[in-house]
Amino acid sequence: MTRIYFNEVVTRDGFQIEPNFIPTDDKIALIDALSQCGYAKIETTSFTSPKSIPMLRDAEEVMGRIQRVPGVEYTVLVPNLRGAERAMESRADELNLVMSTSETHNLANLRMTRAKSFAALEDVIKHVDGRTPINVSLSACFGCPMEGDVHLEVVQQFAQRFADLGVRGLTICDTTGMAHPAQVSRMVEVLQTQLPHKQLTLHFHNTRGMGLANVLAAVQGGITRFDGSLGGLGGCPYAPGASGNICSEDAIHMLDAMGYDTGIDLNKLLNVARYLPSIVDHEVPSQVAKAGRITDLHPAPDYVHELKGETA
Ligand code: COA
Ligand code: ZN
Secondary structure, three states, X not given: OOEOEEEEOHHHHXXXXXXXXXXXXXXXXXXXXXXXXXXXXEEEEEOOOOOOOHHHOOHHHHHHHOOOOOOOEEEEEEOOHHHHHHHHHOOOOEEEEEEEOOHHHHHHHHOOOHHHHHHHHHHHHHHHOOOOOEEEXXXXXXXXXXXXXXXXXXXXXXXXXXXXXXXXXXXXXXOOOOOOHHHHHHHXXXXXXXXXXXEEEEEEEOOOOOHHHHHHHHHHOOOOEEEEEHHHOOOOOOOOOOOOEOEHHHHHHHHHHOOOEOOOOHHHHHHHHHHHHHHHOOOOOOOHHHHOOOOOOOOOOHHHHHHOOOOO
């Protein structure tokens, strides 16, 4: 059975655009519950400027108070050197650096050109100097909502430049849900050939309903690492019209049904997913949490038993 590794991003990508501050205690309780579900990784929070992302201003406290489960990596999003310092002080297992492959999206999200972002992240990588593993998330790899197409060659170039700096992994992000399955197949074929020894993770948003189709294309192309967000929450605050990540429990349910080994206890996960709306105080796009698993059968109506000649 092929092993698939899931990184749960709900408390970072999911919570960063929630309109109301989610109490720190609720974040910690949710991460602790998710830690019991079998995830390979949890992206706990981000060490960004509290003015830019006020929702995650409690990053230190969250990292300090969660109960770390052996075997689960606690990764954090880091935009700059200051963030890297804070993350290492908080004993993050991995730093997830971020920049966009689209110039306009990078300016909108990080307020600098790609060249400046790359130089700044290069400094971070050199400063960390192997003390903590580094992953780089490349945003808008499948298209930019402001610029349109982002050429595959551009994604390849940034991926290569970071690989040459010795990062452990790269996450190829469809930040605003523009990817389609044929594009995903091509992307994963090219990148796996180019970087056979790097951990490659795919990060999809379901903005246009293609999220699970894209997971399928990636997994059939040999990808074994995915980001997902509980309940399908999420979205980049600097991408117009962005909406939720692929829903973790829906993606895991699909891959489970297909015979992949996700390492996740889906019943436990669905129990956690079912209390997510009470934490965020609104409905979430998740489907399996509402409909149940395909193996959760329902009793037939009495008349069906009668038609079958059975006593109800
Ligand atoms: N942690 C805490 N504070 C930080 C910080 C960090 N990592 N980076 C910058 N700051 C603070 C600075 O100290 C400064 O504070 P001050 O105004 O009190 O002096 C303020 O933020 C502005 O700093 P500056 O260096 O001018 O940065 P900026 O305003 O250009 O912001 C980013 C740059 C990248 C730090 C900021 O835009 C950011 O955090 N963006 C979030 C990106 C993100 O997570 N997007 C969603 C995920 S893709
Ligand atoms: Zn995202």
